Structures are given as C-alpha cells and as structure tokens.
Amino acid sequence: MKSETKIEFLRAGLVTSLQGENINNLQHLGITTSGPMDYFLSKIGNLIMENNEDDLTFEICKFGPIIKVIEGSFIFLISGNINFKIINNSNSQKGECFKSYILKKGDILEINQTINSNYAYLIFKGELNGNISSEYRSTIVSSSLGLNDGKKISDFDKFNILNISFFRNRSLPFSLINFYDNKIRVVKGPQMNFFKISIIKKFFSKKFKISKNINRVGIRLIENPVKPTISSNIDSEGIIKGSIQVPGDGNPIVLTSEHPTIGGYPKIATILIADLFKLVQLQEGSEFNFKEVEINVGENLHFDFLKIIKSIPNKIVYL
Amino acid sequence: MFITYEQTSEQSYLLDYGEDINFITNKKVISHFKYLLKKNYKYILNVVPSFNKLLIVFDIEFKKDIEILIKKLKSIKDYDEIDSIQHLISICYDEEYALDYKNVENAFSMDFDEFINFHSSTIFNVFMIGFMPGLPFLGLLSVNKSLPRLENPRISIPAGSVGVVDNLSVIYPNQSSGGWNLIGKTSFNLFNKHTNKPTLNPGDSVKFKSITKKEFIENEE
Numbered sequence: 006m007k008s009e010t011k012i013e014f015l016r017a018g019l020v021t022s023l024q025g026e027n028i029n030n031l032q033h034l035g036i037t038t039s040g041p042m043d044y045f046l047s048k049i050g051n052l053i054m055e056n057n058e059d060d061l062t063f064e065i066c067k068f069g070p071i072i073k074v075i076e077g078s079f080i081f082l083i084s085g086n087i088n089f090k091i092i093n094n095s096n097s098q099k100g101e102c103f104k105s106y107i108l109k110k111g112d113i114l115e116i117n118q119t120i121n122s123n124y125a126y127l128i129f130k131g132e133l134n135g136n137i138s139s140e141y142r143s144t145i146v147s148s149s150l151g152l153n154d155g156k157k158i159s160d161f162d163k164f165n166i167l168n169i170s171f172f173r174n175r176s177l178p179f180s181l182i183n184f185y186d187n188k189i190r191v192v193k194g195p196q197m198n199f200f201k202i203s204i205i206k207k208f209f210s211k212k213f214k215i216s217k218n219i220n221r222v223g224i225r226l227i228e229n230p231v232k233p234t235i236s237s238n239i240d241s242e243g244i245i246k247g248s249i250q251v252p253g254d255g256n257p258i259v260l261t262s263e264h265p266t267i268g269g270y271p272k273i274a275t276i277l278i279a280d281l282f283k284l285v286q287l288q289e290g291s292e293f294n295f296k297e298v299e300i301n302v303g304e305n306l307h308f309d310f311l312k313i314i315k316s317i318p319n320k321i322v323y324l
Numbered sequence: 325m326f327i328t329y330e331q332t333s334e335q336s337y338l339l340d341y342g343e344d345i346n347f348i349t350n351k352k353v354i355s356h357f358k359y360l361l362k363k364n365y366k367y368i369l370n371v372v373p374s375f376n377k378l379l380i381v382f383d384i385e386f387k388k389d390i391e392i393l394i395k396k397l398k399s400i401k402d403y404d405e406i407d408s409i410q411h412l413i414s415i416c417y418d419e420e421y422a423l424d425y426k427n428v429e430n431a432f433s434m435d436f437d438e439f440i441n442f443h444s445s446t447i448f449n450v451f452m453i454g455f456m457p458g459l460p461f462l463g464l465l466s467v468n469k470s471l472p473r474l475e476n477p478r479i480s481i482p483a484g485s486v487g488v489v490d491n492l493s494v495i496y497p498n499q500s501s502g503g504w505n506l507i508g509k510t511s512f513n514l515f516n517k518h519t520n521k522p523t524l525n526p527g528d529s530v531k532f533k534s535i536t537k538k539e540f541i542e543n544e545e
Contacts (some may be wrong), residue, residue, distance in 0.1 A: 032370040033357065034383070034522040035457040140520065148457050148498075150520075225500045240345055241378025241454070241461075243372030245336050267374055267454035275333040278384075305335045309383050 010077030010131065010166040013157050018070035018116065020221075021205040023133075024126075024262075025061040026142035027121040028151065032266045038246060039143040039151060039262050041086075042221060043124045045184065045282040045314070050084025050128035052317040053103065061142070063158065068161050069116025070127075070158065079108040080172050089116040104176035104324075105130075122185075122286040123219065131168030147222050147263045172200075174324040177317070184313070187293035190280050191301050194249060195242075196271035199233040201312025206229060207275060211259070212292040219289060221263040230255030233271045241269040247276035261285060279306040325352050325401055326378070329394060337394060339378040345492075347464065349376045349501045350451050352401075354527040359403040364451060365393070373451045373526045375461075392503055405543070408527045413495075415444070415532045416540035422508035424474070431471035443507065448493060448530040458497040458514040458522030462530055465491040468528055472509060477503035484510045486532075497522070508532075511544045 014021070024047065027040040034318070041047035041064055046322060047314040048058040058167070062084075066300040069087060072079075082105045083089060089100040100106065100114075102125070108114060119125055129153045141151035149155035153162075194263035197205065237253035243248070249268035260268075274295065276284060287293060326339040331409070333403060337402075340357070341349050357373040360380070367386030382390045408513040417440045425436045431437060448462035465488070473489050478501060481487075485496045487504025494504055497514035510532075513534040535543070 029369045030371075031521070032379075033526055034374045035454045035459055036522075038370070065399075151510060192333055195330065196340050219400060240375045240377075241452070242338065242374040242377040243370075244462075245333060245379070245381055247333065265455055266372060267452060275336075278334060298330055300334065304384060304387070307334045313467070 008077050008170055010079050011072050011075040011136075012079055012164050012167055012285065013075050014160060014162045015068050015073050015113070016071040016263075017162065018065055018159045019068040020066040020146065020267065021070050022064050022146050023061055023158075024288045026059040026141045027143055028143055028145070032243065034213075035147070035266050036150065037145060037146045037266055037317065039221075041124075041126065041143075042262050042285045043282045045125070046084040047126045047128075048122070048314050049177070049181065049317050050082055050126045052081055052314065053084070053175060053321055054105065054128050054130055054232070056128065056130070058314065059142070061133055061152070061167045063129075065116060065119070065125045065127060067119050067123055071116070072114045074108045074112050074208050075163070077168070078110075078112060079112075079114075079166070080130035081106055081114070081194045082109070082128045082169060083116070084126055084128055085123040086120045086122045087116060088118055088120065088243040089114065090115040097267070101176070102205065103127040105174045107172065107174065121288065123288060129166060130172055131166040131235075134167055136167040136212060139205040140189050145263055148236055149151060165170075175298075175321050176324060177320055178322050179320050185283050186288060187283075187287070187291070188280075188302070189284050189293055190277050190295060190296050190299050191249065191274035191300050191304070192298060194232070194272035196239060197273050199235040199239075199271040200231060200273055201234050204231050204234070205273070205316070209295055209297060215287050215289055215291045216256075217289050222263055223264060224284065225259045231257065233241060235271075237271065238269050239271055241267045244268040244272070245275070247278065247281045248272045249274045249276065259284060275305055279303070279310040325398060335381055335384050337382070337390065339380070339394070339397075341376045341378070341460070343373040343376065343450070347449055349484045350449065355379050355403045356397055356400065357526060358406045359397070359400055362405055362469050365389070369507070370456070370508070374454070398518075399435060406527075408529060409525070410529045410531065411512075411524060413510050413530055413532050414535045414540070414543060415508045415510045416535055416537055418537040418540070421485065421505065423508045424505035425507060426432060427471060427505045432467055432469050439507070443493070444532045444534045447532075450524050450526055450528045451524060453524060453528050456498060459494060460514070460522065460524045460530065462493040463491055463493075465493065470506060473503035474505065477501055480505065484512070486510060511540065513529040534540065
C-alpha cells in the first residue's frame with residue numbers, strides 16, 4: 006500500500022540540496038557530474054534504508070534544516086556526524102545518526118551543526134514526487150541545473166514523498182570513524198612534469214591546510230605553495246573529480262562534485278575515489294598530507310571501497 | 325590518430341593528439357569523440373573532447389574493455405557519422421556590447437569595421453564546450469597576433485556576450501565573470517529549454533551574421 010507524505014522545510018539550512026546519482030554523459034556539453042560530496046556516506050545511508058545506493062538524498066552542509074511533517078509519515082535516517090533532535094508535541098528527543106526514525110504528522114526534525122565534518126545526508130524512504138528528471142539525478146547548484154530547478158533548498162520548500170507503509174526501524178551499530186583519516190592518497194597528475202622535483206617532494210612531505218574556500222566546486226589548499234615551473238597554463242582539457250590543479254600562485258584547488266568540465270591549469274596529482282570523500286569532510290584549518298600510490302594500488306583500493314559499501318546491508322540491525 | 329595516451333586515474337584515460345590548437349588536430353579528437361558517442365558504451369561515463377585531447381571516464385569494473393577499446397580507437401580515422409550542424413548566429417557588434425573593441429584594434433592592427441568583416445566571414449569550428457554549461461570555444465580566426473585576456477577580468481558579463489582571445493572566440497551562455505575581450509552580443513539561445521541541454525555540440529560549426537543594434541533589440545524582444 007502506498008501513501009503520500011508531505012514535508013515542509015521551515016528552515017533550509019546553510020546549503021541543503023538534492024543529490025543522488027552522478028550526472029554522466031553530459032560533460033562534453035559543459036555539464037558537470039555533480040552528486041554527493043561525501044558519496045561514501047550517501048551510499049551507506051541509502052543502503053541501510055534498503056534504497057538503491059545512489060537514490061536521492063538531501064545533502065546538508067555544516068548547518069542543517071528544520072523539517073515539519075505536514076501529512077503522512079516521514080521515514081528517515083541521517084548518515085553523518087551531526088546534531089539533530091526530534092520534536093513531537095512539546096517533547097524533544099536527541100537523535101542518533103545511522104538510526105532510522107518514523108515521524109508523524111505535526112512532528113518536527115531539527116538538524117543543527119555537523120560535528121568534525123562538513124557534510125551529512127538526510128536519507129528518506131520512498132519516492133520524491135515531481136521535479137525529477139531522467140537526465141539529471143542530482144542538483145548542480147553552481148549552474149542552476151538539474152533537480153529542483155537547479156536550486157538549493159529554500160525556506161518553506163515543500164516536497165511530496167510516495168512511501169510504502171511497512172517499515173522496520175533499523176540502525177547500523179558500526180562505527181565508520183575508522184574510514185575517515187587525514188591520509189589522502191593520490192596518483193600522478195597529467196602535468197606532474199610541470200613541477201620541479203624539489204617542488205613535488207615538498208608537495209608530498211609538507212602538510213597542506215584546508216582554506217576557508219570549500220564548496221561543491223572545489224577546495225582550496227593553503228600553506229604549502231607548489232608553483233609550476235614550466236607554465237601555469239595548459240591548453241584547456243577535460244578534468245575530473247579529485248584532480249588537483251595548481252594556478253599560478255601555487256595554492257592547489259581540489260576539484261569536487263561541481264567542478265568545471267574543462268580546465269587550463271596544470272594538474273599535479275589526482276586523489277583516489279577511495280579517499281576524496283575523506284578530504285571533503287576535513288574542516289577549514291585542518292591539516293593533512295598527500296601520499297603517492299601507483300595506479301594499480303589505486304584500483305585495488307577502489308575495489309576495496311566498493312566491497313565495504315556492498316558489505317553494509319549485512320551489518321544492519323533491525324530494532 | 326592520437327599520439328600518446330595515459331591512464332590518469334583509476335577511472336580515466338587522457339588521449340593526446342598533438343601540441344597545438346589547430347583544426348586538423350581537433351578534427352581527430354572530434355572524430356573519436358563522435359565514434360564513442362555513437363557507440364554509447366555503457367561502461368563509459370563521460371567523453372570530453374578539448375582542443376587536442378580526449379578525456380574518457382569509465383566504470384572501473386570494465387578496465388579490460390576500455391583497454392581493448394583504446395587500442396582499437398587508434399586505427400579509427402575520420403569518423404563523422406554524427407552530423408555536424410552549421411549554426412548561423414546573429415551578432416550585434418555595436419560599441420555598446422563591443423566593450424573591448426579598442427584592444428582588438430590595437431592587437432590585430434586593424435580598425436573595428438575591418439575586424440567585423442573578418443570575424444563575421446570566418447567559419448568557426450566548435451573545438452569544445454565547457455567552463456560552464458553550453459559555452460563554445462570557437463576557432464580559428466586567421467590571425468597570428470596575440471590578443472591576451474583582460475588583465476582584470478570582469479566580475480559580471482551579460483549572457484550572450486561574444487569574446488575574443490588570440491585566434492579564439494567564445495559566447496557566454498549565462499551571465500558570468502570572465503576575462504575575454506568583448507566584441508559583440510547575440511540573442512542566440514545556447515541552452516535549449518525544451519531538451520534542457522546546450523544547443524551546440526563539439527564538432528559543429530558557427531558563422532556569425534552581423535546585425536544592427538535596432539535589429540538586435542527587436543530580436544531580443
């Protein structure tokens with residue numbers, strides 16, 4: 006039996022947006038892949054809820070939304086490390102991440118600050134109605150394209166969700182904290198030869214710091230400038246998520262979900278898919294090191310990453 | 325066809341067709357781009373042509389298939405089964421929009437009227453699309469003089485502005501920041517609202533048609 010749930014965002018949060026599957030096969034038209042910044046958390050959250058791993062989520066950045074259930078029941082889970090509470094009648098209950106909840110008409114979900122991280126995911130059970138296109142399964146906030154007319158969530162936005170009435174609450178009693186460390190592994194970038202050997206050594210031996218410029222387009226790194234010697238420009242070429250490009254001032258930019266589709270700066274290295282989601286969660290001022298690995302090592306780490314994700318359904322505990 | 329190729333990450337290859345920005349090299353890139361687009365391999369996530377390179381992003385579970393494909397690609401030449409469209413784009417070169425006409429006059433040592441004839445009689449090739457959705461990189465103007473980017477890029481350029489740097493031209497599909505020398509404006513829609521996709525494709529060609537300010541304003545309405 007299907008029923009309809011209506012929710013309203015009483016507060017949108019800092020940058021809350023609908024993110025699901027990467028947008029593929031449009032990069033040649035200048036349209037970026039977008040998708041969740043921390044794709045590890047979004048996939049895990051979806052799998053706990055027995056959704057498809059790339060189903061739609063509400064991505065929350067640093068400070069979350071307040072959501073009221075207008076109609077029906079809202080079945081959700083939060084994947085991440087964030088403070089939230091559930092308010093029904095006048096009772097307020099602190100929520101736990103990686104644990105599902107069922108909210109009834111009139112209940113309120115108040116999501117506040119992330120803890121030691123930047124992104125968290127509100128995962129829900131059911132199908133979002135309206136505004137869903139087949140081509141765009143994520144929002145590109147920076148170019149106003151994709152889901153929700155390319156817009157981040159605004160105050161008082163309403164959504165309808167078609168859901169199934171039978172649901173067993175569950176949780177993941179398994180800490181993901183071990184998957185998050187400050188060791189960010191990379192492979193050689195296509196223009197590593199634009200940099201002197203001494204500069205490449207410095208790139209790997211000295212720590213970088215996350216600047217205040219962190220968003221869905223890129224992450225600017227500071228305090229270890231690595232200027233290219235040959236030239237700070239190349240003939241623009243296609244670029245990917247995780248590429249580390251270095252403009253003339255030597256402060257690298259890590260390309261994230263909404264990166265431009267082509268770029269003209271030399272790229273010193275590329276972060277592994279198995280590690281990029283960790284970097285995305287490092288807060289402003291955090292320090293970390295890059296470590297170089299060979300491509301075949303990167304491939305194996307990628308397969309390990311896929312295995313971890315696939316193992317999640319076996320770890321679910323029904324309550 | 326390509327000179328070298330390199331696996332640049334667990335999920336991407338970059339194929340290199342030559343050093344320069346020229347029509348012949350780009351045609352090779354576009355040839356392979358069109359071939360891959362037509363074949364629509366499910367393990368290819370993105371194919372991104374640029375001036376002289378082709379980026380292929382693939383599903384890591386299909387590494388063997390992609391290796392075979394790249395070897396096969398090497399022998400595929402002049403593939404043009406997907407039609408290239410020639411677009412005729414009206415442009416108004418009025419000084420109100422050609423904010424940087426003086427830079428053009430100085431760099432190319434010609435007066436702006438001469439430049440208008442020159443620009444509007446050139447058949448441009450769409451080398452690539454990118455930087456923002458639907459922004460075409462058009463070439464080549466047959467000049468061998470340099471016209472650099474603006475030293476201080478503009479914070480806001482109106483949608484439809486046409487810019488020039490060296491022998492390349494672009495059209496800004498949306499309002500944005502940018503450092504290209506502005507030479508005119510068009511009301512041509514670079515983004516098709518019905519398909520929700522850009523109008524131009526890599527490999528298409530573009531010819532500009534000069535219109536008066538009056539015609540341009542009527543067009544816009």
